Amino acid sequence: MPRSTKGRIIPVAPIDRLIRKAGAGRVSDKGAETLAKILEEIGETIAKRAFDLTKHTGRKTITDKDIELAYKQWKPPL
Secondary structure, eight states, X not given: OOOOOTTOSSOHHHHHHHHHHTTOSOOOHHHXXXXXXXXXXXXXXXXXXXXXXXXXXXXSSOOHHHHHHHHHHHOOOO
16 A cells, blocks of 8 residues: 655655665554654754855855755764
């Protein structure tokens, strides 16, 4: 049965493949949906920070460097 998007931006199928690539043999629908939701929240947080960095420098275009810097500022310590 195909998985629905249920208002998500990131489709569940690629998330399922990502989890399997990490070594999981089986993935529940709820597990893949939950990871998709979490990744969207993290992505939105990083995108907002990148936008703030872009605005601060007087530019309108978010570049890869803005995303990388925003990620480094967000990234939790290991």
